[in-house]
Amino acid sequence: MLYYSGFTRRIGDVDDGSTVTDFLPAERARGITIQSAAVTFHWPPQGQGAINTGKQDGPRSHQSHTINLIDTPGHADFTFEVIRSLRILDGAVCILDGVAGVEAQTEKVWAQANSWSIPRIAFVNKLDRNGAAFAKTVKEIGSRLKGWPAVCQIPWWKGGKGQFTGVGDAVNLCAMKWEEGGDGKSIETFTLDKLEIEDSGLHLEIIKARAALVESLCGYDEQLLETWLECEDDSMAIPPQAIKDSLRRCIIDGSGKLIPVFAGASFRNIGVQPLLDAVDDLLPDPTQRPDPEVSLGSIKGGLKDLMSGRLAISPVLQKSLAKKPASRNSLVSLIEGCALAFKVVNDLKRGVLVYVRVYSGSINKNATLWNTSLHVTERAQRVLQMQASDAVELSYIGTGQIGVIAGLKYARTGDTLVSIPGMSPKTGPPPPLNNLQLKPIDIPPPVFFAAIEPNSLSEEKNVTESLTLLLREDPSLHMTVDDESGQMQISGMGELHLEIARDRLVNDFKAKATMGNIEISYREAVLTEGISHRFVLHRDVAGKKGKAACEAKVEPLLPHFPSEENTVIRDGNAVTIDVLTVVDGEGQPILPPELSLSCIKAALMNGAVAALARGPRRGFPLHETHVCLTFNPSMDYFGADTSPAALSAAARIAVQTVLQAADDGDSIALMEPVMNVVISCDESSLGAIVHDLLSARGGRILSLDSDENGSIPASEGLKVIDVERIYAPPDPFASIDGTQSSGPGQLRQITAIVPLKEMVGYLKHLRSLTGGRGTFIMSIDNFQRLSGPREKAV
Numbered sequence: 001m002l003y004y005s006g007f008t009r010r011i012g013d014v015d016d017g018s019t020v021t022d023f024l025p026a027e028r029a030r031g032i033t034i035q036s037a038a039v040t041f042h043w044p045p046q047g048q049g050a051i052n053t054g055k056q057d058g059p060r061s062h063q064s065h066t067i068n069l070i071d072t073p074g075h076a077d078f079t080f081e082v083i084r085s086l087r088i089l090d091g092a093v094c095i096l097d098g099v100a101g102v103e104a105q106t107e108k109v110w111a112q113a114n115s116w117s118i119p120r121i122a123f124v125n126k127l128d129r130n131g132a133a134f135a136k137t138v139k140e141i142g143s144r145l146k147g148w149p150a151v152c153q154i155p156w157w158k159g160g161k162g163q164f165t166g167v168g169d170a171v172n173l174c175a176m177k178w179e180e181g182g183d184g185k186s187i188e189t190f191t192l193d194k195l196e197i198e199d200s201g202l203h204l205e206i207i208k209a210r211a212a213l214v215e216s217l218c219g220y221d222e223q224l225l226e227t228w229l230e231c232e233d234d235s236m237a238i239p240p241q242a243i244k245d246s247l248r249r250c251i252i253d254g255s256g257k258l259i260p261v262f263a264g265a266s267f268r269n270i271g272v273q274p275l276l277d278a279v280d281d282l283l284p285d286p287t288q289r290p291d292p293e294v295s296l297g298s299i300k301g302g303l304k305d306l307m308s309g310r311l312a313i314s315p316v317l318q319k320s321l322a323k324k325p326a327s328r329n330s331l332v333s334l335i336e337g338c339a340l341a342f343k344v345v346n347d348l349k350r351g352v353l354v355y356v357r358v359y360s361g362s363i364n365k366n367a368t369l370w371n372t373s374l375h376v377t378e379r380a381q382r383v384l385q386m387q388a389s390d391a392v393e394l395s396y397i398g399t400g401q402i403g404v405i406a407g408l409k410y411a412r413t414g415d416t417l418v419s420i421p422g423m424s425p426k427t428g429p430p431p432p433l434n435n436l437q438l439k440p441i442d443i444p445p446p447v448f449f450a451a452i453e454p455n456s457l458s459e460e461k462n463v464t465e466s467l468t469l470l471l472r473e474d475p476s477l478h479m480t481v482d483d484e485s486g487q488m489q490i491s492g493m494g495e496l497h498l499e500i501a502r503d504r505l506v507n508d509f510k511a512k513a514t515m516g517n518i519e520i521s522y523r524e525a526v527l528t529e530g531i532s533h534r535f536v537l538h539r540d541v542a543g544k545k546g547k548a549a550c551e552a553k554v555e556p557l558l559p560h561f562p563s564e565e566n567t568v569i570r571d572g573n574a575v576t577i578d579v580l581t582v583v584d585g586e587g588q589p590i591l592p593p594e595l596s597l598s599c600i601k602a603a604l605m606n607g608a609v610a611a612l613a614r615g616p617r618r619g620f621p622l623h624e625t626h627v628c629l630t631f632n633p634s635m636d637y638f639g640a641d642t643s644p645a646a647l648s649a650a651a652r653i654a655v656q657t658v659l660q661a662a663d664d665g666d667s668i669a670l671m672e673p674v675m676n677v678v679i680s681c682d683e684s685s686l687g688a689i690v691h692d693l694l695s696a697r698g699g700r701i702l703s704l705d706s707d708e709n710g711s712i713p714a715s716e717g718l719k720v721i722d723v724e725r726i727y728a729p730p731d732p733f734a735s736i737d738g739t740q741s742s743g744p745g746q747l748r749q750i751t752a753i754v755p756l757k758e759m760v761g762y763l764k765h766l767r768s769l770t771g772g773r774g775t776f777i778m779s780i781d782n783f784q785r786l787s788g789p790r791e792k793a794v
């Protein structure tokens with residue numbers, strides 16, 4: 001894509017590690033994408049018409065568009081990276097392997113895209129490979145992704161059975177042939193008349209494909225149905241532009257009910273330019289996307305509604321605005337820009353780069369930005385646009401755009417940044433605007449951890465800084481530092497995830513540290529409600545005299561815990577902080593002069609979170625535990641000695657004490673991560689795999705579907721897909737026919753619940769059971785209490 005749009009001068013190759021988007025050494029070495037790189041280019045190239053043919057009436061692809069391309073990873077350990085990129089997309093191209101078809105990980109990401117309502121098109125790639133099966137893949141799109149495949153292009157095999165040379169286009173009614181072995185720029189286009197002489201079989205198939213495409217669209221789009229009737233039911237007479245408009249209407253809601261399908265082989269440079277045309281023609285621009293969801297404390301709504309004043313502003317804001325008559329009702333309109341930081345990258349040349357998507361207004365160079373998660377201000381010293389691996393300086397990043405802010409010290413992936421000219425850099429905007437957040441995403445709990453050991457004491461600071469940066473980049477990595485031993489641990493989603501983190505730390509950040517063995521992250525849980533304990537801290541904290549107290553209690557966190565204003569849910573635990581204040585005549589709390597309410601709460605929270613990171617039984621993090629902390633200024637405040645650090649330490653020790661008491665009373669259980677595992681295999685290996693899961697791994701089988709059904713539930717309101725009715729041209733060399741219903745070669749999908757411990761090193765075993773063909777993906781399902789013998793084995 002970058003090559004054809006003129007942004008790189010040579011075509012990158014993942015196999016020799018020369019791609020533009022996979023720029024981390026770890027990515028290039030492994031030939032996989034880990035981070036979702038964002039690059040901007042224009043299609044068609046500025047000043048040029050489209051390469052596409054046909055006599056349409058002003059297709060969008062005839063005008064140059066700015067495209068922000070985000071290349072996302074495919075490996076299951078990096079699912080979170082995909083999810084956090086999905087939310088900022090206006091549209092997506094789902095690239096399928098034409099030999100493997102719809103894979104388990106594809107389904108998983110597809111389901112996520114459904115939940116974020118991302119309009120999508122599909123590209124069936126690798127059609128040059130032996131065993132390529134376009135028809136089988138198209139049918140799987142219907143059966144497994146649960147959307148109707150609208151076949152827009154069909155493969156062109158030389159003489160019907162030979163080499164893959166191009167595509168037949170059912171929208172523009174033409175065929176395109178790529179020069180063999182070329183860079184893909186030379187394309188010969190055949191009109192239907194010319195094609196009839198060149199390849200009459202393909203000519204006939206394009207006519208069939210057109211009829212099927214029109215019929216499918218008419219089932220979803222009344223407007224096309226009308227056009228079809230006007231054309232006297234002649235699907236060949238419908239103008240290509242009417243079909244493109246209809247396809248666009250059918251996919252714009254992001255429900256995935258209809259999926260336009262394109263074909264190619266990127267390795268042979270076949271099919272890329274028409275795919276780019278389809279991106280222009282079919283996927284929405286930022287103005288056509290739904291209003292992004294925002295929350296301001298307990299107020300929820302759309303960002304545009306907030307900006308236009310349609311979203312009811314809380315009495316709190318009105319009150320704070322009332323104090324500034326000049327800005328009454330207009331503070332919201334003073335928001336110059338609102339953006340989401342979706343990615344943080346430490347660039348060796350340029351320092352830390354924060355990738356943002358601007359949702360409203362603009363982010364200007366030198367703007368003061370308020371980070372609504374961290375409650376800090378920072379200046380956007382430079383704003384850039386990434387073009388391949390080059391950065392171009394900008395004066396601002398406008399609405400809908402993706403760009404980069406350089407020089408930020410705090411912003412992390414997932415933070416919301418707002419710019420309000422004239423806002424106080426110290427206090428930021430008044431509440432609840434200071435809490436304005438674009439919808440956050442759920443981060444699954446980490447299930448593996450490893451110790452990080454600096455090579456020498458003097459390296460410790462550098463290692464900590466590098467780890468902090470790594471965590472800003474990837475919030476699905478967690479770091480804990482043991483208070484007593486000072487040992488650092490990082491935890492993450494999978495073994496590969498941690499291995500890559502180590503590579504990044506050592507090779508990219510040049511941290512002098514070693515990582516210990518990767519181990520399973522068990523959890524500890526409180527089984528019964530404990531008794532309250534008041535702890536008075538009276539000792540030096542961080543070299544200063546400290547005295548503070550608070551009361552703590554722990555109990556199991558029950559499902560459907562009601563969300564209370566003074567409760568924060570963090571890493572699967574809940575912390576409730578009650579500050580018993582007396583209020584003055586105006587209803588304002590009377591607090592010690594040196595401490596604000598938010599400062600007290602933040603200090604107590606830090607203490608509680610630190611205590612929850614290490615349980616009393618085996619030192620594993622606590623899980624589903626509810627901590628209640630009470631601070632009573634009349635008893636627990638001791639003048640200047642009660643610093644935030646002293647409060648934090650008091651809270652930490654108070655919580656540790658009640659947790660220890662729970663363990664002494666046998667009220668702490670050890671919990672193990674249990675995974676949802678989806679295995680794809682041949683029918684012939686099904687028995688052996690199931691037997692192994694049940695007898696050797698303590699697994700529980702949830703389903704044994706034929707692979708055709710997939711794991712995505714048919715969404716409500718969407719039509720049930722009858723696979724038999726899906727149109728696809730016949731596959732000349734498919735090794736497995738998509739219609740085959742039984743026999744040793746049929747694909748099956750096993751879904752099971754298995755303890756993570758039994759899944760370590762499973763890929764090797766699965767390969768041996770399946771002659772190398774089986775694949776699996778897994779994700780955390782829940783944490784389950786370990787029985788006595790299993791606990792002993794930990």
Ligand SMILES: Nc1nc2c(ncn2[C@@H]2O[C@H](COP(=O)(O)OP(=O)(O)OP(=O)(O)O)[C@@H](O)[C@H]2O)c(=O)[nH]1
Nearest residue numbers: 014031032033073074075125126129265266267268
């Ligand atoms: N024969 C053939 N091989 C291809 C084609 N496209 C990609 N490949 C090969 O498939 C492998 C994977 O390619 P990638 O581009 O890294 O695939 P990806 O889906 O981006 O993988 P992740 O980066 O892990 O997400 C490489 O060895 C490519 O050479 C194709 O059209 N034909």
